[in-house]
Structure formats: C-alpha cells, structure tokens
Amino acid sequence: MNSSHLSVVVDLAPAHWHRSSLHTPSILDLPSFISQLLAFLNAHIAARHENTLAVFGAFPGESVLLYSSSDPPADYPPSDANSFPPFKMVNSIIIRNILSHLESSTADEQAPSALVSALIKALCYINRLTIEFNASTSNAAEGLEPLALPDPRILILSVSPDQTASYIPVMNSIFSAQKLKVTIDACQLFGPETVFLQQAAHLTGGSYIYLERRDALLQYLTMAFLPSPAVRETISVPTQDKIDFRAACFCHKNIVDVGFNQVSYQDPAASQSGQAFTATDRLFCVEVTPLISSVNPPKNGWRSSGYTIAGLGSRRLAAFRSYRIH
C-alpha cells in the first residue's frame, strides 16, 4: 500500500497557451508551465521509489501518451553526476515527445483540445494497471472481486473552456472513475471556470482549483495535488465551496439552468400508486417542453415528485434540486 499512481492530463492547446502568455498582469507561458510541471512530477516520483506516473497530452483534435513509467523507453538519455537518473529520464522524454508532436502535428490549431479523449485514455491506462495489479495477487485466481489500485489519481491541467459537446463523455468518465476508485483532481490554469471539471472533482472526491495567483503555479500544484488521498486525511487540500452543478442538455448540447427529464405517461389508474411515470436519464432543455406538455395530467394532479431538474443520472446526484410543475 506504499505506492501511489498519478496520471496527469495536460491541456496543450497552442491557441489557448498563446492567449495565456499574453494575459497580464501575471503571464504564464508554456515553457515556464512545463518546467514547473516537471518539478511537480519529479516531486511525485521522489516521494517513493514505487510511485508510478503517466502523462497524457491533449493536443488540438488528438490526445497522446507522453510518458508512462510502466513502459520504459528503449533509449535512455545519458546520466550525469548532478541529476537523479529517473528525473532526467522523465524530463527529457516528456519534452522530446511534446516537441516532436507539436512539430509533426497537422491538425487544425484552432480545433478544441482533446481533453476528454486524454482523460479517457488515462482511465483506460489505470484500468490496465488494475488488471495487472490483480493478476499478481491470488485474488483473481480465486474469483474474488478485483482489488482497486492503492490511491490512483488523475490530475487534469486545463487551459481550455468547457466544450459543451463533451458533456456526456465527461460524465461517463466520472462514473468509470468512481468505479475504479480513481480520484480526479482538476486545475483550470486560464480562462473561465469550467463546470465539468468542477463536477468531476467533486464527484470523485478530488479537488478543483482555479489558478488565481498564476505566478505560484508550482506551490498550488504541490500543496493541493501532490498529497495522495491517504495524506489528505491528515493535511487537507483546498476544495471548492460552491460547485456549479449545471448540466448540458441532450438536444442542443447547451449548458442549461433548467432542464426536463423525458417522462412518459402510462396509465391514469396506475398513477394512484405513483408508478405512472418512467423517467429516463435524458435531459432536455426548455425548447422541447411542448413535447412534454402535450401529456394530459391526471385530474388529481401529479402524484410523483414531478419533473426533475437534473443532469444525467439524476437519482445518483443527490445535489440536484427537484422541481415540480403544476
């Protein structure tokens, strides 16, 4: 139980980084971000010999595995007397992969960065580690429940605003993360607050931070994202006090304040027992309400709690308020 796994998803959208490097008063450009990120990654490996690390880059339109400690590369950089070999290896491989990818990439630079795709790759990677971890124990042979990895974490460092189209994949990733017992931490380095990352952090017990002092990135990373979940029981990490729980509707992919579940009305007689309605997990925005209002309400009014204002999986997300129509 000594080791800890960290997967980092780094948003490397050139357009947003360019804007970030011009943003006054505190400028945070890509080179200084990378050097602080590498110091943070080294601190994670420094903590224990057994700690594992994977880094995923989200470029415009595609995501790439930049480094993984379980697949060591064939060509080592030559070690020198003044640096710890593992640190040097991580640093040089990540920088080499980012540079080669930025140079060779042919995708449109304005395309939104593939943050979600990188997140899903990170989850798949952790799933693979979990399977390998279980194969080495006797648990699998005896047909028991697979063991979760000790303390797996994903850290998302994002500069892009929310892409409403990715709402459903984000929510699905959150549920798989919950199943794998992965904590998702998120840090928005630039631009507007993101609703989806806030929810991802909240629902997996992680921490979401909006970087306010942009010159103190490394300190933020160290204090909030370096401690493993076990350490967080002693030294707490910042968490957001209010969370934006809004969801995106399925019809227009807009983030909505008020949405409706699709409810099908079955039988007035059954409504006595409150079983008349079956709600799906699909959420629609106000623009499709005529569809719903065409259902004639029974004379004695709605017996169930009515339409819920909810996101995907409304029954699971207790924080959503319920809303009654009369």
Add this chain to the structure above:
Amino acid sequence: MTERIVWKSIASASKNRSDNADDKSLITELNEPHALLPFLQLQPATSLTRLYQSPSSCLSIFRLLDAVERQLTMNLLWLDSAISLSTMGAWVVQDKKKVYDDALDMLSRLHILNIHAGKLSLNTSFKTSLRHAITGGGTTGSFGVPAERDEKRPPMGIEGLDGYALERLFSTLWCHRELANIRKPSQGVLYLLQRSGLMSNHHGSLPQITSSGFQFLLHPPHAQLWDLLLQYLHMAEERQMDLVEVLTFFFMLSTMELGKEYLTENLSQTQKAMLDDLRDYGLIWQRRASSRRFSPTRLATTLTSSSPSLPTAVGAASSQQGFIVLETNYRVYAYTDNPLQTAVLNLFVSLKYRFPNLVVGSVTRDSVRRALNNGISAAQIISYLVTHAHPQMRKFNPLIPVTVQDQIRLWELEKDRLKSQEGYLYTAFASQADYEYVLEYAKQLDIVLWENNTKRCFFGSLDGHSNIRTFIERRTSGAAD
C-alpha cells in the same frame, strides 16, 4: 551443622507475559519510522547540515520520511520566506493534530525544519539541495560520476549483479555451522555480525546464531540490510571514519542506476576505503579490488525504497509467499531449495528428508530444546512459522495448529521449570525451640527459601549465611555460659 548445596525451586510461570509483549512489538514495528532516522537524530546539527549539502543525501532522506512528513517538507520547499505555524496548522484536519505534531517534531529533530519564533522554514542547505535534486543542475556530483562504456570489458549484467549480491548477502547474513557449503564470509563480515550481537562465538571457534540474530531473521530482508548498515555506521564512528562521508556514500549508492558503472575517482579517501567493506556485503561489484570502476547492485539501489531488496529472480519469490506447511502431527513440509531457509529451519526442526524443492522434518522436543538452548524463544519460533507460512496454511484459523503452538510453549516452560539458587541448609537443631528461634530470626532477615517443621530444617540464601552463623554462634556460646 550447615552444608552447602544447590537448591532448586519451581520457577513461576510468568514467562507468558513476556511472550505476548514480543508478539506486539512485531506488529507495531511496521509503523515505526525508518531505522536510520533515530540514528540521524543523534548526530550533531553541524554534521547533518554538512550531510544536507549533497542533493542525493537530501533526496534519500526525504524518501525515508513518512508520507505526512514528506508532504510538509514539499509544502515548504518552494517558499522563499518562513511561514507561521498557525498558517500551516490551518491545513491540518482537527483530529489528526497528533500525526501532524509528531511529523513536525521528527522533522525538527532531524534539523530539516527550523521552528523559530512561531515561524516554520526549511534548513537552508537542505532546501537548496533538495531543490537541486528535483530540478537537476548544480555541480556537486552527488549522484555519482558514471563511467564511459568500455567495449572491451562490458559491465556486469543486471542478472549477474543480482546473483552476486544474493550470494554475498547470504554468506554475510547466514554464516552458520550448517552452511559450510556456502562461501565462508570474510573476517570483516564476521566481526560486524559479532559486534551487532547477531552471532556469538562462545561455542568454540564456529559462530552461533543468537536470540537477537534469530529475531533479525524475522525482519523483512530490507530491514535486515539496514540493521547491518546501522552497525556499520556505529563501527565507523569507532574506526574514526568521517560519518558524513560514510552516509553520503550510502545515499549516493541508493540513487545510482542498476547496471551502470561508476568511477571511483571522485570519491573521498574514506569512501574508497568503504569500497572493500561494501563489496563484502554485496552492495557493490568490482571486477578487481583495484578496479577504478564499480557497479552498485540491487541491494544498494533499493536502499531507500520499500521494495524487496533481494532480487526477485532467485528464491525470493518463495520467501515472500511463504513456504512452510505445518501439520497438527508436528510434521513440517518446507517448499524451498534455498540453503539459507533450510539452515534456519534446521535450528528448530529435525530434518528428515531433502528433495530438490522440498524439505521434510518434524518439530520435536529435542529440536526445540536445542533452539531454546541457543537463546531462541518459543515466541520467536512461532512467529517465524507464522511469517513464512505457506498460502495454503493461511486458510486455517489459527494459522499454526494449536497443539503445536502450545507444545512449543510448554517445552519452553519446561526448560524454565527449575531455577537454581545457592545457599545453606540448616539442620540438626537440638530442640524445636532452637529451631523456631533461628527460623524466626532468618525470617526477619527475609532469607528463608524453604522450611520443614517436622524435619526441623530450613534453607537460607547464600548472602544471609554469615548473619545466621554469628547468630547461632552467639546463641550456643550464650547457652554455654
């Protein structure tokens, strides 16, 4: 009138209590800080500050710390100014205050943390060095100067190094009579083992394992290695070696890369002298004693990690899994081909058959008594059996059959049933009154070990004899008057 005999009385069975205490200490050991840290705490602040000038030492010590201590260090690492205690304390979860206070205490006793006027800051040289370690750079060369690859004489492969380390470590740790077929350890190693009290020499010229030596076998291999290195550090103090340089070299080794060769040129005199010792322990490999290159083995590179330092390829898999099956009929089946494990079993099991991968024997009264006579306790034997029990055994509860467990403890009690005490037997009193009068006096002095009224005799301890004698002499001469 008095006659000097050896009196034997039945000893009380208070032994059980100490057994339980042993069991507990085995469990709590897991959460204790690393064995090196208490040693470092004893060092003066100046030598620690000198030690902290090397980035590799800082990195290694950082790794030996507890998770909370590491996080506190990291929180302070990138700050330029001191931060107040209350600011740091605000991050602590209320009911974990004790863990936090302990961590602060440990860090300040290691002189990593300065607490001054309610402000927290890291030791300046520790901070600089750890920053260097993490970001790279600097010119300290504390991670070892790698050697250019020599095509004519390629470095020893990783497998070769593992085999070498294993063989050396075995011969280091288990110089036992039954292990005559294994390479005989060098004099330096034997001296180290005797100094640490793990082996004793009083049974003639062949070294014998002691009780603490057997306790040592119960530790995980990683802790065993550190136990030995700590002894080495204590010896280094006596040999007038510079402790900081010894430690720096250990830490340098622990950050080196397995399978690489390093140059000896940049090492100090003390460190060059250490090469010989470390070669004996199997921490480094050198082609020849005079070679200008050396390769660290897995034992060295995993010093600051908790992963098994014994190479997994050879025999360690079985030692991790457990290999002993013990039946209710005292039979022991040990699935091992490891001469060391066989030798350890031979300490308290009488071995019957040996197959390529299996050793069969049984726990007998004689074999256990032999172990007890060597100073190994029943609790130690039982916890050895528990630690190395075969996975199949783990299905049973209790793991070790109760009959066998009880019997081993009974054999131990049996050994302790008699306690000898020297003294004098007072007998042949002239009258009952005489007898009672002397007995009364002896009871006042609290020296009576045994008394028998019908036979008119009692037994007094050795140190009370002169008193009794003068008392009786005075009384007989008084009666004669």
